[in-house]
Amino acid sequence: MTRTVCSKGGNVYDDQLLVVGTGIRTTGQLTVETIACMQCAARLFYIVADPVAEEVIRRLCPDGAETLYDLYGEGKPRMQTYQEMVDRILASVRSGERTVAAFYGHPGVYAYASHESIRRARAEGFRARMLPGISAEDCLFADLGIDPSANGCQSYEATDFLLNSRSVDNSAQLILWQAGLVGDLTFRRYAYDISAMPLLLEKLSLFYPRTHPVYLYEAPTVPGCEPMIRPIMLEEILTASITATTTLYLPPARATMPDPTYLSRVRLPQG
Ligand SMILES: C[S@@+](CC[C@H](N)C(=O)[O-])C[C@H]1O[C@@H](n2cnc3c(N)ncnc32)[C@H](O)[C@@H]1O
Known part of the structure; x- marks a missing residue:
């Protein structure tokens, strides 16, 4: 080097x-x-x-x-x-x-x-x-006390998630970035056009019940301040104030299913 x-x-x-x-x-x-x-x-x-x-x-x-x-x-x-x-x-x-x-x-x-x-x-x-830095996701793992290795973790940009075909594994965790800008590809100083939020709810509802817990998360930008962690039901994303700095976190909706095809072929310790 x-x-x-x-x-x-x-x-x-x-x-x-x-x-x-x-x-x-x-x-x-x-x-x-x-x-x-x-x-x-x-x-x-x-x-x-x-x-x-x-x-x-x-x-x-x-x-x-x-x-x-x-x-x-x-x-x-x-x-x-x-x-x-x-x-x-x-x-x-x-x-x-x-x-x-x-x-x-x-x-x-x-x-x-x-x-x-x-x-x-x-x-x-x-x-x-x-050179790497500490991302909002890194702060989220620390503040929400979650580990991406527990059930796995998917991460999507909200507009990308909405506009493209995605097969979500709802036994894993899901992180959605830029939900407060969903559907708006421009820059807005104060308020983004989030008229696509009902479509985001519609798409997420294909994989999660509308009452599924969702966390709105904002990491503090100044040391000594507390993070904003707001638990809501999925359907409440329509009315919750989701800003340009909010990240959405969805915990798994079901238990992980073992895969018998591979489970039977891996030598695991007995007992
Ligand atoms: C364009 S991305 C930039 C991400 C940034 N490069 C990073 O490493 O975290 C902007 C998105 O990051 C997330 N984000 C930025 N600041 C955040 C904060 N203080 N707390 C939580 N999420 C944040 C939000 O999802 C926001 O819409």
Whole structure:
């Protein structure tokens, strides 16, 4: 592994583009590795969800920090904004400046611009690398006290789940991201058009009873604050206030069924 020491003194990878995650609580979840990379950036692009995170980032790289948030526009398709983010990041890489792009949470989890920036940079011959961060799902496992290995765990983006054919295993856990944006592919500063929520309920009802317990989850973005964990019945997603930062968690609806075809062919300890 190639490492170099930047002019500001921190150890960083020797890549022209580094894509990093700030965690959900930037003040507590930035890794030491990510902090070092941010401090050594000539240009540090960032997209984070709260002002505290922004302040932390700007202090780490006072001369090079630059938000990408200005690319969002009310009612503008999010995919167009993501493409523009990639263009801005790539322009910096091409100019030869040591570029870091920081996304909130894990930069590779439900994030298009991060992966696409790395793909395009590598295609153009630049060294590019992603460093992991703490995602909303990581916080969910901790705050709800659940383990994805218990019955397995499925994870879908809500609009993707609605629009594509999915065979849900309702003996496993289900995590739905971006439910508060379901059916709306644009950016909205205050209120997304969630007129597709009844369709999401209709689709989920194919696999779960309408009274099935569902948890609305929001991880705190500031250390010391409590998470929002709101148990409701599935049918209540129509009236519950589900925001852009809410993640839906559905526990299993039935017990796991053993598979006799394979159970009989695996040598398990007797007794
Ligand atoms: C575009 S994705 C970004 C995910 C982010 N890259 C991560 O690693 O968590 C946005 C979705 O993440 C989830 N999310 C973001 N912030 C959250 C929070 N504070 N608590 C719970 N879920 C959150 C929500 O499902 C939201 O709609």
